[in-house]
Amino acid sequence: MARIRLGMVGGGNDAFIGGVHRIASRIDGHFDLVAGALSSTPEKAKASGEALGLDPARSYGSFEEMAEAEAGREDGIEAVAIVTPNHVHYPAAKAFLDRGIHVICDKPLTATFEDAEAMAQAVSASKSLFVLTHNYTGYPMIRQAQDMVASGVLGTIRIVQVEYPQDWLTGAAEAEGVKQAEWRTDPERSGAGGAIGDIGTHAYNLASFVTGLKGAELAADLQSFGAGRKLDDNAHILLRYEGGARGMLWCSQVAPGNENGLRLRVYGDKGGLEWAQEDPNYLHYSPFGEPTRRITRNGAGATEASTSVSRIPGGHPEGYLEGFANIYTEAAEAIRAVQGGQSRDAVMGKLPGIAAGLEGMAFIRACVASAQDNAGWVKI
Amino acid sequence: MARIRLGMVGGGNDAFIGGVHRIASRIDGHFDLVAGALSSTPEKAKASGEALGLDPARSYGSFEEMAEAEAGREDGIEAVAIVTPNHVHYPAAKAFLDRGIHVICDKPLTATFEDAEAMAQAVSASKSLFVLTHNYTGYPMIRQAQDMVASGVLGTIRIVQVEYPQDWLTGAAEAEGVKQAEWRTDPERSGAGGAIGDIGTHAYNLASFVTGLKGAELAADLQSFGAGRKLDDNAHILLRYEGGARGMLWCSQVAPGNENGLRLRVYGDKGGLEWAQEDPNYLHYSPFGEPTRRITRNGAGATEASTSVSRIPGGHPEGYLEGFANIYTEAAEAIRAVQGGQSRDAVMGKLPGIAAGLEGMAFIRACVASAQDNAGWVKI
Amino acid sequence: MARIRLGMVGGGNDAFIGGVHRIASRIDGHFDLVAGALSSTPEKAKASGEALGLDPARSYGSFEEMAEAEAGREDGIEAVAIVTPNHVHYPAAKAFLDRGIHVICDKPLTATFEDAEAMAQAVSASKSLFVLTHNYTGYPMIRQAQDMVASGVLGTIRIVQVEYPQDWLTGAAEAEGVKQAEWRTDPERSGAGGAIGDIGTHAYNLASFVTGLKGAELAADLQSFGAGRKLDDNAHILLRYEGGARGMLWCSQVAPGNENGLRLRVYGDKGGLEWAQEDPNYLHYSPFGEPTRRITRNGAGATEASTSVSRIPGGHPEGYLEGFANIYTEAAEAIRAVQGGQSRDAVMGKLPGIAAGLEGMAFIRACVASAQDNAGWVKI
């Protein structure tokens, strides 16, 4: 099967997430990166394109230029990955959506809620797919966790504990030339959310994805522990879900010893589940009153929900990149299905899209509003 | 050295915590149990006394009788352990304090805040020691954690994450003849707090003990998931400490797969610490930017703060009973010091006493008030 | 029930294992230590007796003196704990066995095989009980493991992996005034086995205890890595069991990072079991083709075999001292049964005795013989 021609906006030499998207797009062999506007600085864009072996004619100085040019080529890109700082998501996505090019966009959806609503309109007005890389939903054992909750083995869900601690902003990284730290602590480029936007949205999304629960209201105590930091770097959040389940969400960028500690625990009246992103090949299932089972990816206890998105046998660990690749592979399948004539809505499957993006933005908005009201309760 | 003559109120045959106190009192050989009012039912009290080999003459039908009789004996008890349901703590403690008998009392302090204040007065009016068995503070690695925080290696404390999940009330244990479940879910005997009183006070106390921080205010979302249950069985709590540190406390009795999952994480601007009660011989210390160290009890990295309350070499696990025994042993030392003429205030050392008890009661009161105000913020 | 009057040989102030025996004897309240010959140096013996609060008249300068005197008292000791270096085990045990005093003796049985045979004769000639403190067999989850193997859930046992790494002799501790290190590396006091005697016998015993398998032959590659060290400090051993199961045993005192890493894994044609001494409250059971179950002491999945020797609920960790105390408590029950007229052989239950001791000595002998034959195969 021919590979899908992919472009990329952002993701130049010194960015982390661009490289991740590129690897994820390659792992299962469904995409070829053939064009890019890899940096907002045209020289950097060129240099990055060269380093990646792009045809210099298709290494563009801006996403507008790229959208225009690629839409005009017969062999133009079929899809684009947008991996810029948040404030660029909307204009870039719109440029491609408007031209019928499928969009794979990093999270959070946008920097502002206004942009988010505009993004929703742009998606609505387009026939192209819009995929938001809430990549943690691509982990096989997360798929199995979702399936187990849906199957009822946990009973009625009562409690959702989700946390996402990191430590990389414990010091003043933004003042020490760490590019990631610079834009992620800058409201102009990140939007109103710091930790809550960068990682809190992942945690919130993951909890909803696995449990199927819809957040009703929250109370958020946000802190900026870093000296002079404008955005939150730690958030303590109480959650109330529709139907009565309750939750806690903690995300932090200032918790020394935590690298990328996304962890989800879900408890119902019949059983509990635990999963940790740093040990992602295992799902711990505790039927009430029985010993905890360690279910392994593609191993004993694994079901179709997880094996269908696994590549190698149990005991051979898959990781972050494979989970991310699952999103790309499902996006490839969806793109081909749409190209084959299927309706856009029929092909999204488990892929996160504009709806998940809006939920994330509503989460950020509610957190900020709650924080401004002394961490009072706010509808999501 | 002669053993201290100990009496016990509560702790009859079918109680859990009475047995724990008895073992804890024996481990280091400082106490001899010589008298008891082991049940509120006189026949059960007698039977339990017999089973424990008590002199029948000193196996009493009520704590009042025991206090009266023992105070009149030349070889009467020097100290008493009170291990009854919460509502009996105050009247029992007062009976002994008033007669100059030292009191070792289970937590929480009392069932009501009124009793707590009366207890404080009774302690104040007595010259006897009052020790509250917040036993988790007796774990060696908790002592070392406290010492490390005090020494400043973590820098300024920013974040406190403490949780205490259990699962034993997932079903309707109180309707199935589980005695523990019956009184712990009964407001008459437990007071206004369910999970928050039984285990939340432990978690709150432990966090304060280790960090030295004083709770300023909290917001508590309390749930009673068990059908018809009158007291909370799950609590999600946001904490604000004096000085600006923030925290989260989760306690639950309905989280399947969790047996006794007390766990504390503390983060400052220079480092982090993690400790888990179910794996208590290890303290995980993460200096920011360096690999996490696994400090082992009486092993490499252990300091005087922990080795002084350890009995056996690293790798030979000590557990819950040894941590509990540390409280008893320190109580014995304090009792002997008072008997030797030292002032009561000078001998408490790290022992939890009336102040910790009042803090726990203030915590429960604030949680209940917050819950009644839709989990709004309440001063502690 | 009246406590059993206990004496102790060895276990003076600076010894580790004496303190362990004393605590173990106290935990369940079945013994009172009333006499001792606590050191081979009479002054130290007196000082240690004083520190322990012994009646000075019953703090003896030698075990011979103590055996003589106590046997002559109406309130003389009923049992004695022997916790000396290995070469004293036999003469001390014999002195008490000959006088009808029950013996609880530390392992390995003796320093030499000749002494071991003499010990067997002394036991045989006496009516008193002889208990060898292979304390690791007292851990509740080891009891459950034994029960599970016996029940057949693992099928036919094929493979036994047992290891016991420590690191305390990595340097030259015996030259640095560490008393434990001095005698344990001295053939005069330890016998022919270094690591194999001190910890290898525990590992070998534990594997046999759990599997019920009898060692047929072994090949042992012994090393003395410590400069000038006369006894082995590391042993690599292949095992062949009667019936065809095969095993590996590794014990080491020179493996940095290992404190007391006794660990047993057993595999049959239907399932596997794993247990680690440093995390003793859990037993990991893997039915072939199904997820691994974490069985917890006194928690979900625990059976009578383990709950009957547990004191507190799951999630409240018991440790080394409680496992050791189970041996003492079962010894107390056996002593009372014998005192009540039952035959000695009928009351040993799961207690390790002279047979286990002889097996350990045969293991040491075979290891040494194999090592002398270039690690060739030797019958055990």
Added chain:
Amino acid sequence: MARIRLGMVGGGNDAFIGGVHRIASRIDGHFDLVAGALSSTPEKAKASGEALGLDPARSYGSFEEMAEAEAGREDGIEAVAIVTPNHVHYPAAKAFLDRGIHVICDKPLTATFEDAEAMAQAVSASKSLFVLTHNYTGYPMIRQAQDMVASGVLGTIRIVQVEYPQDWLTGAAEAEGVKQAEWRTDPERSGAGGAIGDIGTHAYNLASFVTGLKGAELAADLQSFGAGRKLDDNAHILLRYEGGARGMLWCSQVAPGNENGLRLRVYGDKGGLEWAQEDPNYLHYSPFGEPTRRITRNGAGATEASTSVSRIPGGHPEGYLEGFANIYTEAAEAIRAVQGGQSRDAVMGKLPGIAAGLEGMAFIRACVASAQDNAGWVKI
């Protein structure tokens, strides 16, 4: 940079390892799979090629045909991956080596020692690179472990414990249609080694790779526990290294609960290291007398040796496929260097090649010889 044109021998639809090689070759974007002889059955080969999107003209019925045809094309393959059962390794590799095509070959080197020696000659006679995919050496933390040993932080290595348990042959998988099981238990296709060839060689190689030690002699007790199984499915091996270090190697395919449990522990007189393949992002380092450090891939404590072969930040787990991809990426760099004129010997870097392959075959040969001599000592 243009991708390297890659062919593949073996790796048809139902094989596991072919898919692994394909993903590994794609992850870093250095290879394009353009030709294949994917099965020994021509129809299957065609079907597999079609499924993979190969040009039908370059999907060959046999490796001979492919070698011939590709060598004659201007755009012919530059390298070939050989992922067949062992007995095909040599003839296939020779066909390509003789035509100047670089070879990336799965392990073990060959089915027989005769083939191994012939392979060595074929490599010697060719100017092409020969890379053996001992993929576990590609794990970043293994690279760091190697570097730490070489740097001397562990001191003189004394003890090497390596194990590789699996459970997939616990039952009679070879009789139940599991293709993997069929050929791996068949001496005709696997050679004289069962578990020792399939996984024992990995374990032996990994220990040598990390420690830099050369095996001197071994004693191997091999078992075939599976009914009617011709090759070993469990091996217990004692190792003696040149210079005096001693080791143990256990590999098994019949240990229920173990999926792919490769684990290495190395101890010197100054410290110890532990690494487990199923948790590969962490390296545990224990300087003697200090707390164990958890070094994380691309996180705190990670050095150039590991960060240079890592893609994403600490806490974002990389797994088996990324470790495997490191071998492919280094092979690509070596191929380009050779194409650029560098000598073959100068470019292998840390890549395993013919020497590692011969060592693995010598290991298998020694194991088999030892087993035939009642597990006596045999020079490697």
